[in-house]
Amino acid sequence: MRNYLVLTLITCCLLSNCTPKESITNVLISKEDAIEFKIDSILSKMTLEEKIGQTAQRGKSSRVKELPVELKEAVKKGEIGSFLNIMNKDDAKELQRIAMEESPNKIPLIFARDVIHGFKTIFPIPLGQAASFDPNLVQKGARISAIEASTYGIRWTFAPMLDISRDPRWGRIAESAGEDQYLTSIMGEAYIKGFQGDDLSSSTSIAACAKHFVGYGAAEGGRDYNTANINEFSLHNTYLKPFKKAVETNVATLMTGFNDLNGVPVSGNKYLLTEVLRNQWGFDGFVVSDWNSIIEMVPHGFAEDEAAAAGKAANAMLDMEMTSTSYQDNMKNLIEERKFSENQLDEMVRNILRIKFKLGLFDKPYFEPESDVLYAKEHLEAAKEAAKKSMVLLKNKNQILPLSTKKSLAIIGPLADAPHDQLGTWTFDGEKARTITPLTSFKEDGEHPILYSKGLSYSRDKSNKRFNDAIKIAKNSDIIVFFGGEEAILSGEAHSRANLNLPGKQESLISELHKTGKPIVLVLMAGRPITLGNIIDKVDAVLFAWHPGTMGGPAILDILTGKASPSGRLPITWPKEVGQIPIYYNHKNTGRPTIPEEFVQIDSIPIGAWQSSLGNTSHYLDLGYLPQYPFGYGLTYSSFEYCDVKILSNEINENGPIIVSAKITNTGNVIAEEVVQLYFRDMVGSITRPVKELLRFKKIELEPGASKIVDFVFSKDDISFYGLDKKWVVEPGKFKLWVGKHALDQTHELEFVIE
Numbered sequence: 001m002r003n004y005l006v007l008t009l010i011t012c013c014l015l016s017n018c019t020p021k022e023s024i025t026n027v028l029i030s031k032e033d034a035i036e037f038k039i040d041s042i043l044s045k046m047t048l049e050e051k052i053g054q055t056a057q058r059g060k061s062s063r064v065k066e067l068p069v070e071l072k073e074a075v076k077k078g079e080i081g082s083f084l085n086i087m088n089k090d091d092a093k094e095l096q097r098i099a100m101e102e103s104p105n106k107i108p109l110i111f112a113r114d115v116i117h118g119f120k121t122i123f124p125i126p127l128g129q130a131a132s133f134d135p136n137l138v139q140k141g142a143r144i145s146a147i148e149a150s151t152y153g154i155r156w157t158f159a160p161m162l163d164i165s166r167d168p169r170w171g172r173i174a175e176s177a178g179e180d181q182y183l184t185s186i187m188g189e190a191y192i193k194g195f196q197g198d199d200l201s202s203s204t205s206i207a208a209c210a211k212h213f214v215g216y217g218a219a220e221g222g223r224d225y226n227t228a229n230i231n232e233f234s235l236h237n238t239y240l241k242p243f244k245k246a247v248e249t250n251v252a253t254l255m256t257g258f259n260d261l262n263g264v265p266v267s268g269n270k271y272l273l274t275e276v277l278r279n280q281w282g283f284d285g286f287v288v289s290d291w292n293s294i295i296e297m298v299p300h301g302f303a304e305d306e307a308a309a310a311g312k313a314a315n316a317m318l319d320m321e322m323t324s325t326s327y328q329d330n331m332k333n334l335i336e337e338r339k340f341s342e343n344q345l346d347e348m349v350r351n352i353l354r355i356k357f358k359l360g361l362f363d364k365p366y367f368e369p370e371s372d373v374l375y376a377k378e379h380l381e382a383a384k385e386a387a388k389k390s391m392v393l394l395k396n397k398n399q400i401l402p403l404s405t406k407k408s409l410a411i412i413g414p415l416a417d418a419p420h421d422q423l424g425t426w427t428f429d430g431e432k433a434r435t436i437t438p439l440t441s442f443k444e445d446g447e448h449p450i451l452y453s454k455g456l457s458y459s460r461d462k463s464n465k466r467f468n469d470a471i472k473i474a475k476n477s478d479i480i481v482f483f484g485g486e487e488a489i490l491s492g493e494a495h496s497r498a499n500l501n502l503p504g505k506q507e508s509l510i511s512e513l514h515k516t517g518k519p520i521v522l523v524l525m526a527g528r529p530i531t532l533g534n535i536i537d538k539v540d541a542v543l544f545a546w547h548p549g550t551m552g553g554p555a556i557l558d559i560l561t562g563k564a565s566p567s568g569r570l571p572i573t574w575p576k577e578v579g580q581i582p583i584y585y586n587h588k589n590t591g592r593p594t595i596p597e598e599f600v601q602i603d604s605i606p607i608g609a610w611q612s613s614l615g616n617t618s619h620y621l622d623l624g625y626l627p628q629y630p631f632g633y634g635l636t637y638s639s640f641e642y643c644d645v646k647i648l649s650n651e652i653n654e655n656g657p658i659i660v661s662a663k664i665t666n667t668g669n670v671i672a673e674e675v676v677q678l679y680f681r682d683m684v685g686s687i688t689r690p691v692k693e694l695l696r697f698k699k700i701e702l703e704p705g706a707s708k709i710v711d712f713v714f715s716k717d718d719i720s721f722y723g724l725d726k727k728w729v730v731e732p733g734k735f736k737l738w739v740g741k742h743a744l745d746q747t748h749e750l751e752f753v754i755e
């Protein structure tokens with residue numbers, strides 16, 4: 001719905017037979033048009049230098065105490081459009097004051113920060129939040145983050161990250177929503193709605209930034225910043241989808257990646273930035289580069305120097321440059337040399353000013369700090385809820401969990417009391433002093449006799465000098481609860497790993513503890529799946545808590561003690577070994593798909609066997625073809641039965657919806673949540689289609705014995721694909737559907753035909 005404003009036009013009447021006079025006309029125009037009108041008016045007064053200035057984003061090193069004079073001078077001249085990482089409120093105010101009072105056209109600055117999964121109150125890492133399969137919860141977390149961050153004058157966050165991530169070696173998988181484009185799109189939408197609120201101009205709304213456009217998560221070998229080769233079909237059918245959804249959700253900004261995509265670095269990719277983003281999707285916000293990603297096109301070998309890089313990025317329509325200064329240094333020359341035009345620059349500035357207007361920064365450039373909202377009670381409660389709902393129970397032998405109250409516990413491990421590490425990656429503003437660890441929570445709870453020994457002082461610790469203490473307390477307790485995983489610093493940007501097992505001596509310590517004969521509950525805190533092959537049979541239960549954030553301790557306590565049932569599901573396929581990567585559920589079939597009977601195990605091959613056709617299917621001799629845990633997987637403390645799974649109405653041939661329904665019953669003894677998942681497969685296509693794709697999901701809570709009918713509604717659009725003639729199509733033929741508990745659950749299969 002468009003909002004209309006009364007615009008008062010003051011025109012000068014210059015009729016020949018009257019004296020010049022002012023005439024006042026009231027015109028009803030939309031809010032959007034009013035903004036364009038104001039932008040035109042400002043643009044007409046701006047010098048070339050000021051226009052270039054709007055495209056510049058600068059930062060200040062946190063090591064520099066005073067605001068550098070050069071920065072103030074630059075703002076005064078209108079040569080800076082935005083700042084990132086200005087965390088001193090007085091500095092931010094002073095810079096804004098200079099912009100509003102002393103700069104030529106009084107254009108407000110926009111202050112940005114990586115508010116990724118919380119500002120002060122830290123929520124679980126985004127991969128963990130995706131595991132909640134609960135967009136409302138994610139939206140609430142983002143809203144809280146915006147409320148807190150805006151008290152520092154931050155009106156723009158570099159989130160959500162929408163990179164499809166199918167390689168857990170890549171450290172930034174922690175910041176993603178995992179391997180699936182539908183789940184990533186839904187989570188992206190939730191973050192954007194939460195950050196931006198109902199009205200971008202509200203002082204607690206912050207502009208979101210869908211990043212990294214596009215393909216950054218497909219870095220070769222999971223090595224950060226690396227080349228991505230994605231074919232045209234996968235690009236549209238998988239990698240671009242969450243960004244399209246973000247644009248449809250009115251995301252204010254996008255960020256390009258560092259990566260080269262199919263030979264063209266995305267920061268200079270005209271096809272993506274102009275053709276797809278602007279022409280096809282109609283995006284009217286602005287695009288920012290990643291940190292130095294424009295000038296990094298020089299080492300990429302895509303531009304011979306920074307001037308050429310600036311030319312390529314600007315011609316592609318990359319509006320704002322983060323930190324590097326190639327626009328500032330070269331734009332004027334580029335225009336003089338006719339390698340770029342001032343009209344194009346005007347478009348870029350227009351995009352930036354539009355968001356500044358929408359944020360209400362021209363009317364309300366300053367912020368009134370309300371610091372009592374930081375760590376507000378309801379923020380902490382929401383963070384606890386998010387942590388609880390994101391945890392995934394992967395194993396629970398003999399129902400060792402929930403822990404019975406009578407049992408004494410040996411709390412062991414490097415992450416039992418690691419307040420900084422449980423916050424995870426990208427938590428510049430989270431504070432360990434405000435973080436509650438599992439050890440603290442168990443102590444405060446007092447329901448279980450506990451003994452504590454760290455065993456290893458941090459996750460990479462390779463010393464066994466504390467092993468004996470740990471073994472001693474284990475022997476004196478009923479159950480061992482081992483808190484292992486990765487320190488926060490082991491995932492995130494530039495923190496890729498080639499081995500994904502528990503770092504340091506954690507596996508050795510678990511093996512030693514196993515020898516005591518006491519049951520072991522392993523609580524994992526990590527930014528990615530951890531390969532568990534060496535220890536999975538030595539532990540009785542595995543709870544994956546991700547890096548759970550500020551309230552991780554109380555949330556883990558609630559889950560382990562059964563005050564809440566685990567309800568998270570994996571947003572990513574969990575590999576057995578690194579050698580299986582990439583392994584994701586929505587892969588293509590081969591001409592020789594693996595079927596269980598045909599899997600050849602390495603040790604079953606007779607010595608001296610002939611090269612034979614036996615078992616020539618797509619698998620590994622030593623690992624087979626199955627993951628440790630599939631996408632969508634997770635246990636609860638209850639059990640659920642699916643029945644009456646059927647297609648309720650099928651109007652898809654008449655362009656109407658298909659409605660699929662299933663009756664879900666909690667057949668266990670406790671209240672619990674189930675994530676009911678609907679997958680589909682287009683059986684034959686003019687290009688091959690994945691073996692399964694997530695189409696819809698619903699998280700429902702049921703009391704013991706209770707049932708609920710779950711309906712899923714979808715349309716032809718939802719099963720279309722980008723095909724050979726570069727159009728979205730739905731081809732006639734057979735489609736299969738599955739309603740199930742995870743991606744490999746084939747129990748309830750349905751079929752329909754498109755004529």
Ligand code: NOJ
Pocket residue numbers: 114158211290291493
């Ligand atoms: C580099 C990262 O790739 C990007 O995601 C982040 O937003 C910027 N640095 C700013 O910190």
